[in-house]
Amino acid sequence: MTGVPLSWYLILSAVLFALGVAGFLFRRNIITVFMSIELMLNAVNLSFITFSYQLRQVNGHIYSFFVMVVAAAEAAVGLAIILTVFRNRSTLNIDDVSSMKN
């Protein structure tokens, strides 16, 4: 039975991270930008789990568990901030939310 090379998992992780970066940079909807951040966090988690398999240690699982917890906290606070921004400005376009620019 042949297995999958470890580097394929890392390549998949890198590809997903690059897609997350692209979404973060190119999208204009604030919710989609936020989802791109979640995509990047997931890609990093896959790296952690892969190296944890390679080193035969459980530490990587713990780290990715903590990443999940922090992502949950971040999603709760971030979506609350998005709600507040929408309530004050009635827009979700990040180009229109630029009062700290000047």
Added chain:
Amino acid sequence: MDVLLFLIFASIAVVCGVNVVVQSHPISSAVSLIGVMGSLAVLYLLLGAEFIAAAQVIVYAGAIMVLFIFVIMLLNAGGETRRGRSFLAQLLGVPLLIAFLGLMAYFVQQLFPGSPVVHFGAFQGGTAQAVGRALFTQFLLPFEVVSVLILIAILGAVVLAQKEMD
């Protein structure tokens, strides 16, 4: 069998990941993101991380994405209006992206030459028992700190999202 499962779910993850970025409507992006997370859970299982795979489905695909979809529906977020892209960007965008990803894959492959293969079931240390044992002995302090963090996040979300009472 391992290779087949990896290829199927990795391609699902990549296709859904592309879909997250290119869909103009946020709800389509959210559903695609659930696809990414589900297929990543299967890959975690292949790597022997049973507990993390379950947590991925419950926490990420369950809780966080429901929160996202709630907010999308609450704000009635419509599709993004396409801005005009330059001719050069339309012509070169996709080939350059594919070239970049291929180059990245090449470099990762070069970094790990003759990398070991992943066999399903070769690593048994990812059970809930093993993770729990490490979490409550070696990582007890970070665990407690992160529980305080999530309490603060809940309070912050409530404070931020509440309606101002006059």
